[in-house]
Amino acid sequence: MELLERFAAGDLDAFESLFRQYQGEVYRWVMRIVRDPSVAEDLTVEAFWRAHKAHAGFHPEANFAAWLRRIATNLALDHLRKRRPYVELPDDLAAERKADSVVQQQTRAVLRKAFAELPPRLRIVAQLGLVEDESYAEIAQALGISAGVARTRMFRAVRLLRKKLRRLGVHA
Amino acid sequence: MNKPMRDGMNDNMKDGLSADEFATMREELRDAMPPLDELGHGAELRRDLWPDMRRRLERPQVGVPWFDWALLAVSGAAAIFFPALIPALLYHL
Numbered sequence: 109m110e111l112l113e114r115f116a117a118g119d120l121d122a123f124e125s126l127f128r129q130y131q132g133e134v135y136r137w138v139m140r141i142v143r144d145p146s147v148a149e150d151l152t153v154e155a156f157w158r159a160h161k162a163h164a165g166f167h168p169e170a171n172f173a174a175w176l177r178r179i180a181t182n183l184a185l186d187h188l189r190k191r192r193p194y195v196e197l198p199d200d201l202a203a204e205r206k207a208d209s210v211v212q213q214q215t216r217a218v219l220r221k222a223f224a225e226l227p228p229r230l231r232i233v234a235q236l237g238l239v240e241d242e243s244y245a246e247i248a249q250a251l252g253i254s255a256g257v258a259r260t261r262m263f264r265a266v267r268l269l270r271k272k273l274r275r276l277g278v279h280a
Numbered sequence: 281m282n283k284p285m286r287d288g289m290n291d292n293m294k295d296g297l298s299a300d301e302f303a304t305m306r307e308e309l310r311d312a313m314p315p316l317d318e319l320g321h322g323a324e325l326r327r328d329l330w331p332d333m334r335r336r337l338e339r340p341q342v343g344v345p346w347f348d349w350a351l352l353a354v355s356g357a358a359a360i361f362f363p364a365l366i367p368a369l370l371y372h373l
Contacts, residue, residue: 120337124330127329127330127333128328128330131325131328131329131330132324132325135325135329136316136323136324136325139316139323140316140323143313143316145326149325149329149332152325152329153329153332153333153336154336156333157333157336157337160337215312216311216312217312219308219309219312220312220313223309223312223313234309235313238305238306238309238310239309239310239313239315240315240316240317241315266301266302266305269305270301270305
């Protein structure tokens with residue numbers, strides 16, 4: 109019996125094989141969204157836990173990685189919704205890479221703050237598309253929406269971000 | 281920039297946001313929040329998560345059985361549609 113068939117039948121060894129095969133990929137994807145290693149680890153485990161619980165509903169012919177990515181994306185989106193509106197990124201991820209002026213550093217901080225205040229469903233699209241350079245097709249598949257909706261959300265995110273930045277006195 | 285993002289820029293131009301404005305915002309965002317791939321170690325899993333997964337699998341499940349929810353729903357419906365039953369229900373509790 110194939111690995112995915114055994115997983116769908118509830119075989120724990122098959123689940124462990126899939127976990128070991130895909131844990132890095134799921135973690136990297138979630139990290140792109142939440143940018144916090146400990147949260148990404150927790151959400152990775154939670155995504156696999158949900159996949160395990162839903163094993164009976166999984167069709168072995170389906171794309172396991174895409175299914176898992178969608179579960180993980182929904183969890184990451186829930187996390188963004190529950191988190192405080194603005195949380196500064198961990199030091200190593202938000203670190204200033206160059207020896208910049210104070211003004212430039214402040215501008216970056218304002219931009220990060222404005223970005224963190226975007227509605228989560230817009231922010232996740234802008235984060236994956238603009239920052240991480242994922243394609244609309246990838247984003248749409250992960251969120252379970254059409255590429256057209258992903259494009260619309262991207263546009264709305266950029267427009268809203270520009271408006272927020274203007275209000276905060278940053279030209280963008 | 282990958283092709284899908286360029287396509288997105290064209291669409292945004294139709295919606296009143298120019299390609300330059302879109303590209304500027306993208307650059308500024310990437311400057312403020314570097315993509316994880318540029319940070320090297322940042323996006324890589326640093327340890328095996330299987331032990332965490334095992335603990336999660338072994339954790340006892342606390343949940344209300346479906347029958348209890350059904351009973352609660354029936355009681356609630358009865359209380360709404362037959363309020364005269366409430367004293368009798370309270371008497372039997």
